[in-house]
Amino acid sequence: MTKTLTRKQIIFRLSYLITVISNLYAYQNIFAAEFWIILLLLIIPLAIRYDKEKYNSLSLSIVSFITASIFIFKPSFFTTIFIFIWINFFLAIYINYKFNYQLNMNAVNWSRLIKFLTSTIFIVTIIFLIIPRFQVTLISNKNQKNDIGLEDTLNLQNDSFISTEKNEIYKIKIDGSLKKIPYWKVFVLSNYDNFEWSKNQESLEYIPKSINFDENYSYKIIKNKNISQKNLPVLGNYPIKSGVHKNKITVDGELILDKKLINQYTEVVIQSSESIEVERTINYSHEKKSKLTQWAIDEYQKINDERDFVDFINNYFKKNFKYKINDLGLNKNNPIDSFFFDKKNGSCTHFASTMAHILRANDIPANVVIGYVGGEWNNFGKFMTVFSDNAHAWVEAKINNQWVYVDPTSYVDSTGLNHVEFNFFDQNLNKSLLENISDYISFLDITISKKIMNYGYSKKNSSQFIDYIEILLFISVPGFFILLIIYIYRNIKEFELHPLNRLEKNYRQILIKQGHKINPQNSLHVMEFSKNTSHETKQKIRLINRKILELKYGLNKNYSEIKAVTSLIKSELRDK
Numbered sequence: 410m411t412k413t414l415t416r417k418q419i420i421f422r423l424s425y426l427i428t429v430i431s432n433l434y435a436y437q438n439i440f441a442a443e444f445w446i447i448l449l450l451l452i453i454p455l456a457i458r459y460d461k462e463k464y465n466s467l468s469l470s471i472v473s474f475i476t477a478s479i480f481i482f483k484p485s486f487f488t489t490i491f492i493f494i495w496i497n498f499f500l501a502i503y504i505n506y507k508f509n510y511q512l513n514m515n516a517v518n519w520s521r522l523i524k525f526l527t528s529t530i531f532i533v534t535i536i537f538l539i540i541p542r543f544q545v546t547l548i549s550n551k552n553q554k555n556d557i558g559l560e561d562t563l564n565l566q567n568d569s570f571i572s573t574e575k576n577e578i579y580k581i582k583i584d585g586s587l588k589k590i591p592y593w594k595v596f597v598l599s600n601y602d603n604f605e606w607s608k609n610q611e612s613l614e615y616i617p618k619s620i621n622f623d624e625n626y627s628y629k630i631i632k633n634k635n636i637s638q639k640n641l642p643v644l645g646n647y648p649i650k651s652g653v654h655k656n657k658i659t660v661d662g663e664l665i666l667d668k669k670l671i672n673q674y675t676e677v678v679i680q681s682s683e684s685i686e687v688e689r690t691i692n693y694s695h696e697k698k699s700k701l702t703q704w705a706i707d708e709y710q711k712i713n714d715e716r717d718f719v720d721f722i723n724n725y726f727k728k729n730f731k732y733k734i735n736d737l738g739l740n741k742n743n744p745i746d747s748f749f750f751d752k753k754n755g756s757c758t759h760f761a762s763t764m765a766h767i768l769r770a771n772d773i774p775a776n777v778v779i780g781y782v783g784g785e786w787n788n789f790g791k792f793m794t795v796f797s798d799n800a801h802a803w804v805e806a807k808i809n810n811q812w813v814y815v816d817p818t819s820y821v822d823s824t825g826l827n828h829v830e831f832n833f834f835d836q837n838l839n840k841s842l843l844e845n846i847s848d849y850i851s852f853l854d855i856t857i858s859k860k861i862m863n864y865g866y867s868k869k870n871s872s873q874f875i876d877y878i879e880i881l882l883f884i885s886v887p888g889f890f891i892l893l894i895i896y897i898y899r900n901i902k903e904f905e906l907h908p909l910n911r912l913e914k915n916y917r918q919i920l921i922k923q924g925h926k927i928n929p930q931n932s933l934h935v936m937e938f939s940k941n942t943s944h945e946t947k948q949k950i951r952l953i954n955r956k957i958l959e960l961k962y963g964l965n966k967n968y969s970e971i972k973a974v975t976s977l978i979k980s981e982l983r984d985k
Contacts, residue, residue: 558635561608580632593642597661601694624683645681705767727820757818761802775806789852
C-alpha cells in the first residue's frame with residue numbers, strides 16, 4: 410500500500426519541481442534531443458512511488474547517471490543544484506535498498522566534523538603566516554619539462570617547433586571581452602640567413618609617439634610557468650606599458666623584462682594596443698636562389714596589389730596544401746622549395762616562413778612572429794590558460810603602408826594539432842561536468858598558490874589577512890564535503906560488514922524466496938505469510954524474528970548469540 414506523502418516530502422517535491430522548471434527554462438531549446446533527455450531524467454525522482462515497487466522504477470544507477478551527465482548535462486547554476494539533489498536521492502535509495510538502512514543525517518557526529526575542520530583551518534593559517542612563499546601548488550606538474558618556452562630562432566632544416574605535449578604556460582586574466590581570437594606575440598624574427606630565421610638582437614627600444622589607438626587591451630599574467638624567459642606575451646601590435654615591472658619595448662612590439670620574475674605567481678599587468686600606426690624592423694633577406702623567389706615575383710606581377718596578393722597566397726595555400734607536423738620528409742638542402750613545390754604538407758612554421766619569403770621577394774616588408782594563439786577559458790576564475798600546444802607562427806607584414814598580421818595557416822584545412830592551436834575560448838561555452846570540475850580545481854590552484862607564493866612581498870601584509878578568509882573558505886567547503894563522504898562511507902561499510910546486519914539481510918531473502926511478503930522498510934514483525942505456511946512454521950518464524958530484534962535493539966550483541974540464531978535459521982528454514 411502506497412504511503413501518503415508527508416508535508417516535508419511535498420515541500421521537497423515542489424522545490425525540486427521549481428528547480429526542474431528553472432533548469433529547463435535556462436536550456437530553452439525544446440527542439441533539441443538533449444532537452445527531452447534532461448526532462449526525462451529530471452522527472453524520474455518525482456515519479457518514484459514509496460512502496461516496494463519503487464526499486465523497479467530505477468532505470469539509472471549512480472554510476473550511469475554520472476557517466477551520462479558528462480555527455481548530456483551542461484551545468485549551470487540550476488543544473489548544479491539538480492545534480493546535488495539527484496546524487497543524494499540515489500544515494501539514499503541505494504543505501505536503503507541494499508542495506509535496509511535509513512540514512513539519518515541527525516546521527517552524524519557534526520561536532521566532531523566541525524572540530525576537525527576548524528583544526529584544519531587553523532593549521533593552514535599557521536602555514537600561511539609562519540612559512541611564507543612556501544614553494545608548493547595544489548596541482549603537481551612533475552612530468553612537465555623545465556624548459557617549456559619558445560625559442561627565438563626558427564631553423565627550417567630542423568623539425569617543427571610545435572609541441573605535441575600539452576603543458577601549461579600562462580594563465581591570463583583579460584579585462585573586458587575580446588571580439589576575436591587572441592594572438593600572443595612573444596618573439597619577432599626579422600633576420601634571415603641560410604634557412605634560419607632569428608631575432609634581431611640589436612632591436613631598438615621603441616619610443617611611443619602620438620598614436621591613434623584603434624583598440625586597447627588590459628590584461629594580467631597571473632601565472633607564468635616560463636619565468637626563465639624575460640619576453641612576455643603581447644596581445645595586439647605592441648605593448649604600451651607593463652605595470653611596476655621595469656622593461657623595454659622593442660620596435661617590433663616585443664615586451665622584455667629587465668629582470669626575471671620572482672616566481673611563477675608574480676602578477677604582471679600589461680596594457681597593449683591594436684594600432685596599425687607602428688614601426689617595425691625592415692629586412693628583405695630571403696633565399697634569392699630558390700625557385701620560390703622567381704615564382705613569387707611572377708605571380709605578383711599578375712596582380713600588382715599587395716592586399717590582393719596576400720589574399721591570393723592564402724587561397725593558394727587553402728586549395729593546395731595540408732596541415733601536418735611530423736614526418737614531412739622535406740629536403741634539408743632546400744626545405745623551402747621542397748615544402749612549396751613537392752610535399753605541400755607542413756606546420757604553421759612552414760606556412761609563415763614561406764609567406765614571409767614570398768612577400769620579401771617582392772620587396773614587401775615581412776617578419777615571422779612566434780607566440781601563441783587562443784587558449785582555454787576558465788569561467789570560475791575568469792581567466793585564460795595558454796598551453797604549449799597553443800604555440801603558433803604567423804607573419805607581420807607591411808601591406809599598403811600598414812603593419813598587419815597575416816596568418817596563412819588559418820586558411821589551411823586543419824589536421825594534426827591545428828584545431829588545438831585555434832582552440833578559441835568562449836566565455837559562454839557550455840562545458841561538461843568533468844570539464845567544470847577541472848576548471849574549478851585550476852581556479853583553486855591559482856587562487857591559493859598565488860596567496861602562498863606572494864605572501865610577504867607587500868608592505869601591507871597586516872591588512873591583507875582578511876584576504877585569506879577567502880582561501881580558508883575554498884579549503885573548508887570542499888574539505889567539509891570530503892569528510893562527510895568519508896564519514897558516511899565508513900558507516901555504510903561498517904553497517905554492511907557487521908555480522909548482525911548480514912544475518913538479517915540473508916534471513917529476509919530466505920523469507921522472500923519462500924513466498925512471504927515483507928517490506929524492506931518495515932520491521933520483521935510486519936510481514937505477511939504465504940498461503941501454504943503451516944502453523945508450526947509461522948511459530949518458528951516468529952521465534953526467529955523475536956530473537957533477531959532482541960539482538961538488534963537489545964544490549965546483548967555478542968558473536969555467540971548471533972551464531973546461535975544463524976544455526977537456528979539454517980536448521981529450521983533452509984530446507985523448507
